[in-house]
Amino acid sequence: MNAVTLNDRSLSEVMAAPETEQLAANEPVLPTRRTPLFETEGGKRFLEGVVNGVKATIPPVLGLVFFVALWAIIANTGGKIPGPAETWTAAVDLFSDPFYDNGPNDKGIGWNILNSLTRVGIGFGLAAAIGIPLGFMIGRFAFINQMLSPIISILRPVSPLAWLPIGLLVLQKAEPASIWVIFISSIWPMVLNTAAGVQRIPQDYMNVARVLNLSEFKVFTRILFPAVLPYVLTGVRLAIGVAWLVIVAAEMLTGGVGIGFWVWDEWNNLNVAHIIIAIFIVGIVGLLLEQGLMLIAKRFSYE
Amino acid sequence: MQSYVQIENAGMVFSTRKGKFTALTGINLNVEQGEFIALIGHSGCGKSTLLNLVAGLLDASNGVLLLANKEIRGPGPERAVVFQNHSLLPWLTAFENVHLAVEKVFGGRETSAQLKARTRAALDLVGLSHAAAKLPGEISGGMKQRVGIARALAMEPKVLLMDEPFGALDALTRAHLQDELMKIVAATKSTVIMVTHDVDEAVLLSDRIVMMTNGPAATIGEILDVGLPRPRDRLQLAHDPHYSALRSQVLEFLYRRQMRPQEAA
Numbered sequence: 001m002n003a004v005t006l007n008d009r010s011l012s013e014v015m016a017a018p019e020t021e022q023l024a025a026n027e028p029v030l031p032t033r034r035t036p037l038f039e040t041e042g043g044k045r046f047l048e049g050v051v052n053g054v055k056a057t058i059p060p061v062l063g064l065v066f067f068v069a070l071w072a073i074i075a076n077t078g079g080k081i082p083g084p085a086e087t088w089t090a091a092v093d094l095f096s097d098p099f100y101d102n103g104p105n106d107k108g109i110g111w112n113i114l115n116s117l118t119r120v121g122i123g124f125g126l127a128a129a130i131g132i133p134l135g136f137m138i139g140r141f142a143f144i145n146q147m148l149s150p151i152i153s154i155l156r157p158v159s160p161l162a163w164l165p166i167g168l169l170v171l172q173k174a175e176p177a178s179i180w181v182i183f184i185s186s187i188w189p190m191v192l193n194t195a196a197g198v199q200r201i202p203q204d205y206m207n208v209a210r211v212l213n214l215s216e217f218k219v220f221t222r223i224l225f226p227a228v229l230p231y232v233l234t235g236v237r238l239a240i241g242v243a244w245l246v247i248v249a250a251e252m253l254t255g256g257v258g259i260g261f262w263v264w265d266e267w268n269n270l271n272v273a274h275i276i277i278a279i280f281i282v283g284i285v286g287l288l289l290e291q292g293l294m295l296i297a298k299r300f301s302y303e
Numbered sequence: 304m305q306s307y308v309q310i311e312n313a314g315m316v317f318s319t320r321k322g323k324f325t326a327l328t329g330i331n332l333n334v335e336q337g338e339f340i341a342l343i344g345h346s347g348c349g350k351s352t353l354l355n356l357v358a359g360l361l362d363a364s365n366g367v368l369l370l371a372n373k374e375i376r377g378p379g380p381e382r383a384v385v386f387q388n389h390s391l392l393p394w395l396t397a398f399e400n401v402h403l404a405v406e407k408v409f410g411g412r413e414t415s416a417q418l419k420a421r422t423r424a425a426l427d428l429v430g431l432s433h434a435a436a437k438l439p440g441e442i443s444g445g446m447k448q449r450v451g452i453a454r455a456l457a458m459e460p461k462v463l464l465m466d467e468p469f470g471a472l473d474a475l476t477r478a479h480l481q482d483e484l485m486k487i488v489a490a491t492k493s494t495v496i497m498v499t500h501d502v503d504e505a506v507l508l509s510d511r512i513v514m515m516t517n518g519p520a521a522t523i524g525e526i527l528d529v530g531l532p533r534p535r536d537r538l539q540l541a542h543d544p545h546y547s548a549l550r551s552q553v554l555e556f557l558y559r560r561q562m563r564p565q566e567a568a
Binding site: 202204205207208210211212213214218222223226227 | 358359360377378379380382383384386388390392394395403404407408458
């Protein structure tokens with residue numbers, strides 16, 4: 001409220017000032033007064049939106065300020081960690097040419113991010129292609145559920161990197177091995193969420209299908225699939241988070257071009273500013289992936 | 304002449320973890336074509352179970368159920384069900400929900416234009432033409448239930464089964480839908496079996512009221528012939544001594560002779 005009244009006064013003063021001068025100079029007739037922005041309905045709504053926007057941005061901005069301040073204090077006292085300013089300069093420098101290519105061990109940051117995303121995309125895509133149908137079968141048929149649930153219970157809690165040696169052994173190469181790690185660690189959320197979704201379809205919907213005598217195809221396209229879709233998307237969202245978590249660690253071990261390898265490379269160069277930048281990149285890309293899927297999920301929610 | 308729906312000595316036993324649970328036993332009921340039957344009883348008396356037996360959603364443990372001299376095996380569109388909580392598919396519009404049923408029943412014989420016309424006619428019958436393109440989430444509870452009724456009627460069922468169709472609605476909406484249902488049933492001459500726990504609803508709508516004893520091992524306690532002339536008007540009936548007598552007979556059965564077990568104890 002305070003901000004609005006303050007704004008109003010300053011605005012009206014500014015607008016009124018030249019008009020009064022003109023009046024004194026020319027004629028005594030009052031010119032038709034143009035309604036100021038803040039008095040129209042649209043203007044009021046606009047100002048309210050601005051005020052609400054400011055109010056909503058204060059807490060996160062404050063959080064970031066505290067974070068950066070804390071970071072600066074730690075950097076100043078320790079001496080080994082570069083401060084925010086130093087990191088920012090390094091980041092500007094880094095992103096000024098993201099796609100240079102000086103041989104296999106020296107590529108721009110853009111190439112590294114794209115390579116990591118490609119690996120995540122392939123591993124995650126394979127996991128979705130197998131995990132989602134598998135989840136449907138587990139949810140639909142109690143026999144398959146009982147058959148697979150002990151295996152899933154044992155394999156699911158295994159740390160993703162424990163799968164890397166198996167991948168290297170079987171696939172012989174680093175690239176498919178890291179994709180394998182992504183695949184095996186991101187498949188579980190999709191299998192389990194899809195299965196849970198199928199099992200939680202309200203009995204009412206299945207009764208409708210039975211009374212109407214719908215064919216299996218119609219049951220799948222009109223009832224099972226749309227009913228389970230939100231659960232599938234939750235699984236996909238969790239899985240992409242896991243995949244992105246795992247890629248950094250996998251690439252550190254396998255090498256090649258990728259954000260994880262890049263972190264390790266910069267550690268060997270003792271370029272700590274770049275490591276901090278990498279942490280932010282990983283965080284921001286992960287956030288974007290998840291937010292993107294949230295948007296898709298919202299589109300398919302019927303509640 | 305044989306009755307349209309025949310239930311002979313039907314019983315239902317569920318296997319639970321604690322052993323066998325007898326829900327229904329010795330049910331004998333004949334329903335004539337065009338008759339409106341209300342099933343009434345306390346909650347847990349198995350009236351929904353009986354309806355599900357007729358619907359074919361459950362298989363009777365013993366006894367026989369016949370529809371037009373054919374044994375009822377499994378659910379089918381000739382016994383359309385209006386579920387208690389509308390059971391519309393939330394990702395389909397009102398039109399699509401009804402069309403799904405129409406397509407299934409008449410899809411083999413009629414053109415797509417005819418199917419669409421049937422769907423529109425069913426929505427028109429319940430006064431919802433204007434809401435055809437709306438999703439269930441965008442319309443009120445009463446409208447959803449009307450779409451559910453339209454879906455069931457559009458299938459042109461031999462028997463219309465209704466499981467407490469107005470139970471979740473407020474009193475005013477419920478009265479409105481009851482009046483509409485009476486008009487629709489009079490126009491379509493449908494055979495209806497309706498589960499209800501509302502005494503006024505049972506007396507107002509039905510030709511006969513089937514009163515069930517308390518479970519477990521529930522059965523039919525008494526059958527009351529309503530015999531009020533149609534068309535019925537709820538305002539006139541409120542002052543009708545015959546109506547009041549019927550009403551108190553049902554209440555007498557439910558609250559004197561079949562007191563709820565927990566209250567009787």
